[in-house]
Amino acid sequence: xxxxxxxxxxxxxxxxxxxxxxxxxxxxxxxxxxxxxxxxxxxxxxxxxxxxxxxxxxxxxxxxxxxxxxxxxxxxxxxxxxxxxxxxxxxxxxxxxxxxxxxxxxxxxxxxxxxxxxxxxxxxxxxxxxxxxxxxxxxxxxxxxxxxxxxxxxxxxxxxxxxxxxxxxxxxxxxxxxxxxxxxxxxxxxxxxxxxxxxxxxxxxxxxxxxxxxxxxxxxxxxxxxxxxxxxxxxxxxxxxxxxxxxxxxxxxxxxxxxxxxxxxxxxxxxxxxxxxxxxxxxxxxxxxxxxxxxxxxxxxxxxxxxxxxxxxxxxxxxxxxxxxxxxxxxxxxxxxxxx
Amino acid sequence: xxxxxxxxxxxxxxxxxxxxxxxxxxxxxxxxxxxxxxxxxxxxxxxxxxxxxxxxxxxxxxxxxxxxxxxxxxxxxxxxxxxxxxxxxxxxxxxxxxxxxxxxxxxxxxxxxxxxxxxxxxxxxxxxxxxxxxxxxxxxxxxxxxxxxxxxxxxxxxxxxxxxxxxxxxxxxxxxxxxxxxxxxxxxxxxxxxxxxxxxxxxxxxxxxxxxxxxxxxxxxxxxxxxxxxxxxxxxxxxxxxxxxxxxxxxxxxxxxxxxxxxxxxxxxxxxxxxxxxxxxxxxxxxxxxxxxxxxxxxxxxxxxxxx
Numbered sequence: 001x002x003x004x005x006x007x008x009x010x011x012x013x014x015x016x017x018x019x020x021x022x023x024x025x026x027x028x029x030x031x032x033x034x035x036x037x038x039x040x041x042x043x044x045x046x047x048x049x050x051x052x053x054x055x056x057x058x059x060x061x062x063x064x065x066x067x068x069x070x071x072x073x074x075x076x077x078x079x080x081x082x083x084x085x086x087x088x089x090x091x092x093x094x095x096x097x098x099x100x101x102x103x104x105x106x107x108x109x110x111x112x113x114x115x116x117x118x119x120x121x122x123x124x125x126x127x128x129x130x131x132x133x134x135x136x137x138x139x140x141x142x143x144x145x146x147x148x149x150x151x152x153x154x155x156x157x158x159x160x161x162x163x164x165x166x167x168x169x170x171x172x173x174x175x176x177x178x179x180x181x182x183x184x185x186x187x188x189x190x191x192x193x194x195x196x197x198x199x200x201x202x203x204x205x206x207x208x209x210x211x212x213x214x215x216x217x218x219x220x221x222x223x224x225x226x227x228x229x230x231x232x233x234x235x236x237x238x239x240x241x242x243x244x245x246x247x248x249x250x251x252x253x254x255x256x257x258x259x260x261x262x263x264x265x266x267x268x269x270x271x272x273x274x275x276x277x278x279x280x281x282x283x284x285x286x287x288x289x290x291x292x293x294x295x296x297x298x299x300x301x302x303x304x305x306x307x308x309x310x311x312x313x314x315x316x317x318x319x320x321x322x323x324x325x326x327x328x329x330x331x332x333x334x335x336x337x338x339x340x
Numbered sequence: 341x342x343x344x345x346x347x348x349x350x351x352x353x354x355x356x357x358x359x360x361x362x363x364x365x366x367x368x369x370x371x372x373x374x375x376x377x378x379x380x381x382x383x384x385x386x387x388x389x390x391x392x393x394x395x396x397x398x399x400x401x402x403x404x405x406x407x408x409x410x411x412x413x414x415x416x417x418x419x420x421x422x423x424x425x426x427x428x429x430x431x432x433x434x435x436x437x438x439x440x441x442x443x444x445x446x447x448x449x450x451x452x453x454x455x456x457x458x459x460x461x462x463x464x465x466x467x468x469x470x471x472x473x474x475x476x477x478x479x480x481x482x483x484x485x486x487x488x489x490x491x492x493x494x495x496x497x498x499x500x501x502x503x504x505x506x507x508x509x510x511x512x513x514x515x516x517x518x519x520x521x522x523x524x525x526x527x528x529x530x531x532x533x534x535x536x537x538x539x540x541x542x543x544x545x546x547x548x549x550x551x552x553x554x555x556x557x558x559x560x561x562x563x564x565x566x567x568x569x570x571x572x573x574x575x576x577x578x579x580x581x582x583x584x585x586x587x588x589x590x591x592x593x594x595x596x597x598x599x600x601x602x603x604x605x606x607x608x609x610x611x612x613x614x615x616x617x618x619x620x621x622x623x624x625x626x627x628x629x630x631x632x633x634x635x636x637x638x639x640x641x642x643x644x645x646x647x648x
Contacts, residue, residue: 173351174358177624179586185608186366186616270483274590277485278605297489304493311486319481 055255059331069327075320083133092126094287118295118306127292128309134288135314137199139269139321142206147261150211154218155253159226159245168219172212181274183209188280197283202275206268217260221253228252255332262325266318273314289314348635352628357410359624360617364406367608367616413621427618430603435622438592438599441515442584445523450577453527457534457573458566464539472535476528484587488521488594505596518595522588526580533576537569544568570641578634582627 063069082089116124157165175183187193187205225231226249234244273290275281277297282288289310296307400408460469479487495517496504506514541547542565550564551557589601600619607615 170354170358173355174362177355177359177582177627178363178620179583179623181589182586182604182620182623185589185605186363189608190366266481270481273483274485277483278590278593293483293486297485300489300493301497307486307489311482314483315478315481315486319477322477322480 055332059328063327063331066327066331068323069331072320072323072327075316076324079132079136079317079320082129083136086130086132089129090123090126092123094122094126094130116303116305118292118299118303124292124306124309127287128289128313131287131289131292131310132313132317134199134282134286135269135272135290135317138202138206138272139265141200141203142210142268143261143265145203145207146210146214146264147257149207150214151218151257153211154215155222155245155250157215158219158222159241159249165219168215172216175209175212178209180206180209180271181278184271184275185278185280188275197281199282199286202272202281205275206271210264210268213264214257214260217256218253221256222249225249225252259325259329259332262328263322266321266325269314269318269321345632345636348632352632355628356621356624360410360413360621361406363620364409364617365402409617413618427615430615431600431618431622434598434600434603437515437597438585438588438601440512441519441522441588441591441597441599442581444512444515444519445526445584446577446581448520449523449527449530449580453530454534454566454570454573457531458538458561458569460531461535461538461569462542462561462565464535469535472531476531479524479528484521484525485590485594487524488518488591491517491521492594506598515597518591518597521594522584522591526576526584529576530573534569534573537572538565541565541568567641571638574637574641575634578630578637579627581630582623585623585626 087093118124118127153168157168184205187208188197188201193201193205222245226245231244231248234248235241239247269289272281272288273293276288276290277294279294282291284291292310293307293314296303296310300307456472460472463469492504495501502517503514506518546568547560547564550560555564585600587601588597588599589605591597592599592601593605600623604616604619607619
């Protein structure tokens, strides 16, 4: 209203002579401003205080109130701290010289050694604490590689289409036909992998079979976003095709990628444990939950608690990542937020 | 419909070739001298070695080996393992066992998954729903082999309800516990998928119409809600069949089931190219055919989908 600088919204109530239609006499439980209460001038005079919330800020606001998110975030933080500083949680160094004493073999827990001892007489609690790092490293780095590689390839395929898309689709089909564990067993037998078995070879192996799934999800999300008006507008303003992909399409397709990546982080931790259990994952001297479960399984009938502790830690960690993924999905999907 | 099927089968060919080539290449690259393994590490003359290498095509370059293998595969001649057994005979013994195991697992996850999912979806937010949601999360988070050992220990050893390991004949009854372990994680996914789908559909217009027509609640749920909710579930089950047969490697190890997973694991350990590639080839075929069947099922479940 440039010609009416001193416009007062209250005036509208008196000046509305033109009525758009009759107001319904039935009571509506959600408030819809009737047209006669909202003169056209009032629409223009809305004062926008502050920037509108972005999708992420909005999601963060609803996340903060979700108990599921709070619980899983605290658990994950705890796991990260344990992985980074295991010496804070136990005074026993399981790699130390006198860490294992055969005379304690398979003894139950007692003060100072709450989880008891394994077959070699090592303290189970210290091993579980020190085993956190290997499992978490596998989960985090596999997810990182998968997101970067699968995300980049999926985005290129979805955005440019054509031959990149065709090749990627066929390649994805081939990898999909090979189950993760099956493929990983075969790759771990390769000379380069067999001779250098470590956390890093497990990460690379899992990433090889993990990326096609993420590429597919990214491709779908990018295709959904690439025809949006804001992308066309950015192109019309002279942004190059690649820049509009990076600046506009990708940030708007991140939601499903983040959700799947979070849930998969847990899946990779389980996969590492399964490979170690099968004897083709981490080498025996690396302390990890998978190796400890595998060792405990041989003593299951005489000392079942030894299996329970690493399995419990592993399951709670994986559960936290799955719950986090669930909570983030709900927060990023406004439809689900209203319904729940 | 026919042309659609032909098109799908044509798409199957590159997947099959790609997957077998990938596995053949990987297995080809693994170390180990199968010829000396064959003789038990004893020294042998150069002539014998050369003859054996020629017999197993080990003297030819990679592409020739793969080409010969593919030719034999298409004529259903899967070759012989390095221990002299026919691969097709070994596979013939192991495959029905794993097929029984996978089908049983699929039935368990399909039946219980859909029933629990529908009940949870219809009672969203009630105690049954919350219990099912939490239980499914726990099942997903605990590794299959831990579940396997715990169930084997509790049900098989402590309670002595079933035999903890499977005999050579692997009857349906013996396979129930392994199949439950194998299908439990997927069961959790099926429950969650069905639940979400039911919640989405139960407020749809056609459900309201069906209720308004005076149909019984039972008929509304089974015919109107369930049938419309099944498409994502059927997709998942179809894709899962291949995963189950591959995932059987762990379950078969725990329960000592003489199936494909067992065969495959030993063949990989020994570096037996023909066996590994034959088994993986069969698994890939199962996976792709299952997906084809799922596509056909769509038309049955949802008449709106037509294949031109």
